[in-house]
Amino acid sequence: MAVKGLCLQTSYNQRENRENSSRARPYVDECVNSSPCDSANGMCENSGGSYVCSCNSGYELDGDGSACNDIDECASAPCLHGGRCADEVNSYTCTCADGYTGTRCETDIDECALEPCMHGGTCTDGVNSYTCACVLGYTGSSCETDIDECASNPCMNGGSCADEVNYFTCACVNGSIGTLCGTTECGDGTVCHNGGSCTNPGPCDCVTGFNGTMCETDIDYCSTTPCMNGGICIDEVNNFTCNCAAGYKGDTCQTVLCDLSNCQNGGTCTPFGQPCNCPPGFTGDLCENAPQGLSNGAIIVLALGIFGFVLVFLSLVCFVFVQGFRRNQAMKPMLAEAQYDYSICRNRGVYVNESLKGSRDYESIQERRYAVGQALDRLRETNALNNSVDQFLVHY
Ligand SMILES: [Ca+2]
Numbered sequence: 322m323a324v325k326g327l328c329l330q331t332s333y334n335q336r337e338n339r340e341n342s343s344r345a346r347p348y349v350d351e352c353v354n355s356s357p358c359d360s361a362n363g364m365c366e367n368s369g370g371s372y373v374c375s376c377n378s379g380y381e382l383d384g385d386g387s388a389c390n391d392i393d394e395c396a397s398a399p400c401l402h403g404g405r406c407a408d409e410v411n412s413y414t415c416t417c418a419d420g421y422t423g424t425r426c427e428t429d430i431d432e433c434a435l436e437p438c439m440h441g442g443t444c445t446d447g448v449n450s451y452t453c454a455c456v457l458g459y460t461g462s463s464c465e466t467d468i469d470e471c472a473s474n475p476c477m478n479g480g481s482c483a484d485e486v487n488y489f490t491c492a493c494v495n496g497s498i499g500t501l502c503g504t505t506e507c508g509d510g511t512v513c514h515n516g517g518s519c520t521n522p523g524p525c526d527c528v529t530g531f532n533g534t535m536c537e538t539d540i541d542y543c544s545t546t547p548c549m550n551g552g553i554c555i556d557e558v559n560n561f562t563c564n565c566a567a568g569y570k571g572d573t574c575q576t577v578l579c580d581l582s583n584c585q586n587g588g589t590c591t592p593f594g595q596p597c598n599c600p601p602g603f604t605g606d607l608c609e610n611a612p613q614g615l616s617n618g619a620i621i622v623l624a625l626g627i628f629g630f631v632l633v634f635l636s637l638v639c640f641v642f643v644q645g646f647r648r649n650q651a652m653k654p655m656l657a658e659a660q661y662d663y664s665i666c667r668n669r670g671v672y673v674n675e676s677l678k679g680s681r682d683y684e685s686i687q688e689r690r691y692a693v694g695q696a697l698d699r700l701r702e703t704n705a706l707n708n709s710v711d712q713f714l715v716h717y
Pocket residue numbers: 379391392393394408409410411412
């Protein structure tokens with residue numbers, strides 16, 4: 322973009338002025354004299370009586386006709402598929418999201434190009450991923466695992482199993498025959514099927530899941546209709562499985578998942594037939610399990626209980642302390658008396674005049690005897706009395 326500068330003419334006689342001007346005025350290069358353009362990112366071109374500013378590639382002329390501004394090449398969002406754009410001078414660069422490449426991240430990388438699917442698996446390219454469709458006998462994200470067809474111990478009567486690709490073979494022992502070694506000829510004309518073994522006397526000892534004289538009958542474990550709530554029963558060799566109807570689960574479809582009304586504790590049933598969406602802390606298919614630990618209410622009650630216990634404990638301590646202090650105050654005069662009032666009675670013995678028994682004075686003496694004993698203990702603790710005071714004697 323370019324803008325021309327404007328040169329003003331002031332005389333009414335333009336021809337004369339132009340002639341006079343060409344004769345009188347010197348040549349003026351505005352680009353040199355005043356540097357009106359952005360010399361860092363553009364250039365100035367002088368013309369007769371005027372000039373023109375222009376900008377380098379990647380810059381555009383500002384509205385003032387002189388400055389050159391960097392064009393934001395990211396403004397048009399050139400990076401595709403979530404790529405991040407970085408503006409540069411007259412260009413941009415894209416940092417592509419995983420799975421894409423190209424100047425504008427326009428190319429989905431073919432993750433199948435390196436043929437990641439093993440053992441003949443078919444690869445399907447995805448966004449930053451691939452999936453493999455494995456041939457029979459293999460499994461794993463890259464079909465890397467040979468399925469162990471012997472895992473279910475299909476060979477009967479002690480036959481040994483050899484795993485192959487998508488099949489197995491059984492090596493039979495003990496006279497058993499058949500693909501699974503399930504048939505045994507007993508030699509007396511009896512034949513035991515389905516893994517049954519010969520017995521003497523016969524006819525056959527059947528393995529679990531079969532019965533009949535020759536173990537020829539596969540017991541139908543679905544005959545008792547064990548699947549509940551519309552579940553479909555599938556008989557197996559020694560068991561059954563249930564394909565549950567929507568909204569139920571469990572070995573026998575006995576567990577009801579959510580419908581429009583059975584979610585507990587504020588749980589919601591979305592979507593139908595799945596475990597309820599439970600409030601925080603609640604668990605279980607129907608939100609029937611309360612949060613573990615203490616509820617807020619229980620925590621408050623416990624805190625109040627602890628506070629009350631501490632309050633009572635401190636009150637008791639204060640009471641005992643006050644009582645002790647008051648007793649000490651009361652004992653001071655007695656103690657003074659006791660230190661000088663002793664005689665032949667030992668071990669805190671108190672001499673009591675027999676004539677005082679039954680009187681108020683006698684009861685008072687018993688109380689004082691106790692009080693004096695305590696006072697002596699305190700004196701001993703403070704070394705106010707030496708050990709000889711163990712033999713301290715008091716009489717009244
Ligand atoms: Ca730019």
